[in-house]
Amino acid sequence: MYGGQKPVNQYKEADNNDHLEVALQASGIGIWDLNPIDQTVYWDERCRELYGFAKNDVVPYDQVLRYMHPDDRPRVHEAVQWALNPQSGGQYESWFRTIGASDGKVRWLHCQGKAFFNKENVAYRFAGIAQPVNITNWQSLENSSQQALIESEERFRTIVEQAPVAVALFSGPEFVITLANERILEVWGRKREQIMNRPLFEAIPEAKGQGYEAIMTNVYTTGERFVAKELPIKLERNGRLEAIYIDFVYEPYYSNDGSIIGVTVVYIEITEQVKQRQTIEASEARFRSLIEEAPVATCLFVGRDMVIEVANEVMVSYWGKDLSVIGKPFIDAVPELKGQPFLDILDKVFTTGETYTAQHMRADLEVNGILGTYYFDFTYKPLRNESGDVYAIMDMTVDVTEQVLARQKVEASEAKLRSIIATAPAAMGLFVGRDLIVEMPNKAFINIVGKGPDIVGKPLRDVMPELENQPFLQILDDVYTSGKMFQSFGSQVNIVQHGVMTRNFYNITYTPILDVHGEVYAILDIAIDVTDAIKDRQRAEEAEQALRGAIELAQLVTWSIHIPTGQFSFSERFMDWLGLSERTKPVEEAFQSMPDEYRQSSAEILAAAIEPGSRGVYENEHPIINSQTGQVRIIHAQGQVFYDTNGMPEYLSGTAQDVTEHRRVQQQLEFQVQERTEELASTNEELAATNDELANINDELAHSIQDLQRSNQNLEQFAYIASHDLQEPLRKIQSFGDILKNQYGSQIGEGVQYLERMQKAAGRMSTLIRDLLAFSRISTRQDSSRRISLNDVIKAVRTDLELSIQESGVTLQVDTLPDVLGDRSQLEQLFQNLLSNALKFRRKDVKPTIAIRSQSVKAIDLPPSIRPARLAPVYTRIDVADNGIGFDEKYVERIFQVFQRLHNRSEFAGTGIGLAICEKVVANHGGAITATSQQGRGATFILYFPAA
Structure with a gap:
């Protein structure tokens, strides 16, 4: 038994000749190999036995001939030489006698061999087999029946050697390998000298334990034939153990007397076929x-x-x-x-x-x-x-049932969406695909576009080409690719409606619309026109900005009382005056900042202002004490009551002005007037003769004092006057001051210093008012959005500053500048302020230079700190650089605020409004302004305008 298979088709063959076709002679075969080059012979142990040698696997060819029978030696040598001749084909066969080297015994041998030739027809190898012949007389061999048997066996041996399948003969119960052709040597992965005349399981030890011993023993002992298909066996070939598959037949081999003397085997290796079939089956x-x-x-x-x-x-x-x-x-x-x-x-x-x-x-x-x-x-x-x-x-x-049903729902939803869009009061439309094909625009959307209803089915880029220089097409593409909704409020959109460019403002929502696969296939655009609201808000902001500027200019504080709760709110400047860290306090606590003697009267004035039926006006003047520093200020406060829908007082809001200095000056002037009056009265008594002249002088002085007092009153009301009339009292202060100083300076004495200080303050105030009015005009003036040549603007500014440029000796370098959309007068004010600043803050020891350069910058390349007032894909950058005294960059934001100064008035004159005007002009034009500088190395002011 082997591998779970049983012998099949077992039978005993009657005809021995048939067995001879599939098996070899049972025993007595040796292997020899002659090297024609060095004339040495290799032979195995069996050959040594047949020649009667006890040792030496390799012997000289001459020594082999010496141990042949003398009568046979010439014939054998001749047969060997003929086999080594290429014309013989290399075939060799001979019967001869040997005389044992060790025992002198005569043996008959039958030798067969073949010579192998190289390309030059020189024999390089001659090998074959030797087996004993059971005869005692060579002369009788030719006519005996045994001769015929030997010839038959030789023919069988030739058939086996030339057989296309692997064939071997195993002799005796030990299964000695006595015949094996080249095919079976290839199957075993062995050389002939490794296995011939050796027991099978000694020559091929890895075959042990695989079941073949039992199969062969059964054939040898019972004579039953064994046939197997696809039988696996593991053999060591090419240096490693391989699993192969074979079809084979084990047949008993019989002697002349009918006894079993061996086993023949016929192998057909089918490893590749089995593996291919297994591969197919596995596949x-x-x-x-x-x-x-x-x-x-x-x-x-x-x-x-x-x-x-x-x-x-x-x-x-x-x-x-x-x-x-x-x-x-x-x-x-x-x-x-x-x-x-x-x-x-x-x-x-x-x-x-x-x-x-x-x-x-x-x-x-x-x-x-x-x-x-x-x-x-x-x-x-x-x-x-x-x-x-x-x-x-x-x-x-x-x-895909769910997807189809979902798609059907989407289609139903889309039909509903069409209905919603068509009836929506807001402008709505659908942009399909990445090309943004306009679909389902409602009437409001068509009216906004202003190109009629035939926009359906066209790309948005073709319908509204004016969007190319605006950010919306890129934003729509980002929404389509990212799938994220976009919203903006109050976005400015420039649209050509009926051939005219309009600037309107919209609340815009771009919503991605998904298909059944969750992919974006369209964008829903909802646009709500908020142009009127935005412009109203801008006007309110500009008015509020102007009011704030006036309040800042007059150095006022603001305050408010929520009457139902009694909570008092302060502006930051008021908090600084009071030394507070909280913006709100109860009214009772706020009154703690007053001296005790003023609290009761102030509370009464407050109660009277909010009394139902009153005018709702609050006005009071009293001292306040800083809770941190103890500094005392005199403030003049005014307010107005505001009522709720029920007519009940809800808020009392107002302003307050620090009049401490005014009161001090007034008191000093009154004291000095009193002194001078007393002196004049004494002089009148002593100099009666000149009484009339002095009386006239005294009258003029009294009139001058009255004028001065009226000027002081004008100063007290300064914060509440926001028109050109502010200039008139200032001019009177300056002119009356000149009269007092020129005509009565000797009599006033030290009072002249106060007059001079007053005149300087009035001059600064006049300059402040002019700058504030300029700032206010900049804030309220509307942008006409005309194309302005910056080259023409710079040319006009150079003309205005021609004298300053000549006096300073400045070198002015100006690149060719682009056009911008804006207001020419505002742009001239902008560059005049920047150039005046550069001339003012020049270094004394260095020749001044100013350079104006321009370049184009994409919106995505703007620095993070730059936030233009209007979105645009491309901006024009203008640099105004000087080599003046510069400033510390930590103050870069401060310098563009109103009234902010980095230098004392004694060093550089100015009001601190010039750069604030610059910032406002740039913002009016949709841009932004910043600066870079190092102290002592000049400054560069950088302006960004939307590209024209």
């Missing part, structure tokens, strides 16, 4: 496993009857059946498909051999006993055999 198993375990519904229909050969559970569940459908025709397994297109499609694929693919195909299937409608994506792929004929169809199906 088929993998294919079946792939189908059965595939996450996608998969099955195989075989033949024109579409027999279900294999189907995975997913596919069977789609059909609403179980695995019992396998092996049935498709129509029998799923009968409800009759009358539906699938069977006809399968038949066409089988006939034409063309793959068929469908999407969202409807199928009515009975699942769980209920006939329902389902939708599938599927592919019918034909499979061909080796002849190229279609023998089966593979079906791969995906259930």
